[in-house]
Amino acid sequence: MQQKILVARAVFPDVIDRLSQYFEVAANQADHVYADQELVEKMTGMDGLLTTGSERITAAALAANPGLKAVCNMAVGYNNIDVDAATRSGIMVTNTPDVLNETTADFAWALMMATARRITEAEHWLRAGKWVKWRYDTLLGADVHGSTLGIIGMGRIGQAIARRSSGFGMQVIYHNRSRLTADLEGRANDAQFVSKEVLLRTADHVMLVLPYSPETHHTIGAAELALMKPSATLTNVARGGIVDDVALIAALRERRIASAGLDVFENEPALHPDFLTLPNVVLTPHIASASESTRRAMANCAADNLIAALCGTSPPNLLNPAVRRKE
Ligand code: DGY
Numbered sequence: 001m002q003q004k005i006l007v008a009r010a011v012f013p014d015v016i017d018r019l020s021q022y023f024e025v026a027a028n029q030a031d032h033v034y035a036d037q038e039l040v041e042k043m044t045g046m047d048g049l050l051t052t053g054s055e056r057i058t059a060a061a062l063a064a065n066p067g068l069k070a071v072c073n074m075a076v077g078y079n080n081i082d083v084d085a086a087t088r089s090g091i092m093v094t095n096t097p098d099v100l101n102e103t104t105a106d107f108a109w110a111l112m113m114a115t116a117r118r119i120t121e122a123e124h125w126l127r128a129g130k131w132v133k134w135r136y137d138t139l140l141g142a143d144v145h146g147s148t149l150g151i152i153g154m155g156r157i158g159q160a161i162a163r164r165s166s167g168f169g170m171q172v173i174y175h176n177r178s179r180l181t182a183d184l185e186g187r188a189n190d191a192q193f194v195s196k197e198v199l200l201r202t203a204d205h206v207m208l209v210l211p212y213s214p215e216t217h218h219t220i221g222a223a224e225l226a227l228m229k230p231s232a233t234l235t236n237v238a239r240g241g242i243v244d245d246v247a248l249i250a251a252l253r254e255r256r257i258a259s260a261g262l263d264v265f266e267n268e269p270a271l272h273p274d275f276l277t278l279p280n281v282v283l284t285p286h287i288a289s290a291s292e293s294t295r296r297a298m299a300n301c302a303a304d305n306l307i308a309a310l311c312g313t314s315p316p317n318l319l320n321p322a323v324r325r326k327e
Pocket of ligand 1: 053074075076077078100238289
């Protein structure tokens, strides 16, 4: 009997066609966002799932579907999946690392530069008809070239961001769970490992690229924002919840830091309404990996993982190798 899979959100139609060569596919090309219980029901009888970072795959959802063999996330982050519960239930979990490193690093730079040089604020000002004369102090921003870039979370994407900084003559400092090898530090524009406190006090531009977990919840809160320079910017391309949004809103409103560039939010897509009232924040809707070719690569990577998982080979991006395959 053909195995059944659920593709929980809309994806490129050719990826559905590809999966249909192997499985009976329940697709959601209408892109309905399933509520938690609805998702559990849709999972019933499925051998595999292709999910995005938006679906919460909880221990309860996994327990309700004992026949499930694999959950393949179309994202590098996988904080939406209870991986420990999946491992205990013998369910393989995969993600899509590497294929998005360079695209996400490009976007992180775009967001940091827009934030430092007030690009979106300037465009709103211009569109509002406020540009009536040249002034020496119109929309003054912060320089990026020659400044100090502080990266918190120096994984593959953090290193790709650091590499780009050599063209801007920047100094790179970073904080990470563990220090990189000297070779990797060298390739990351001679990045220097420092404590989180030193990074926050020293950096002109702070960039967050760390994974979300209970340990990294509110890595940046009121106390950390208080350490930053009043002229500094903060860019988050990682996950909502790493920053305490209420504390950040207060810091931006009181100009305790200069500005922020945010691609991710607590409770997204329902971002805190006060962000919309602040001129000194650049807001984007979780699109750091959203180039055509990278999103295609992510979808195909998730499909590769699912095909491998259900067809008896080890998926290339297995997150829980301790899992024992279900027959
Ligand atoms: C990722 O891959 O984790 C991106 O944030 C898209 O969800």
